[in-house]
Amino acid sequence: MEIDHPERLDANILLGIVNERLRHDCGDLAALEDDLGLSRQQIESRLKTIGFQYQASQNQFKSFTK
Template sequence: MQIENIKTMDPYILLSIVNMKLRDMYSSLENLCDDLNISIEDILVRLKCIGYFYSTERNQFLAKDN
């Protein structure tokens, strides 16, 4: 996943990819971003616009109404 893709990718596809990687490969969003050399802020902003936030306790993005 490249940084250019994050800014143009459909946010629901991004949500799916990031949550899958968090579930299967990474113990935190920070680890994922460090390993893939991408900005945490870019992911947070993109997913916030569709109503999702990162839960450190669950290590996944969740809808704000959960």
């Protein structure tokens, strides 16, 4: 799936794409930044709005509201 403007996506859809890319294509958040063309701050702040934060030890965004 190619996305031209990830910053315009619904945060829940972005979460799915981000975690899938982290799992299959990107070894860390820095690689994901390059892949999506978004800064770490943009990704993290967007996903924080739906209750998710990056867990480096697991290389994925996980819910922090549970």
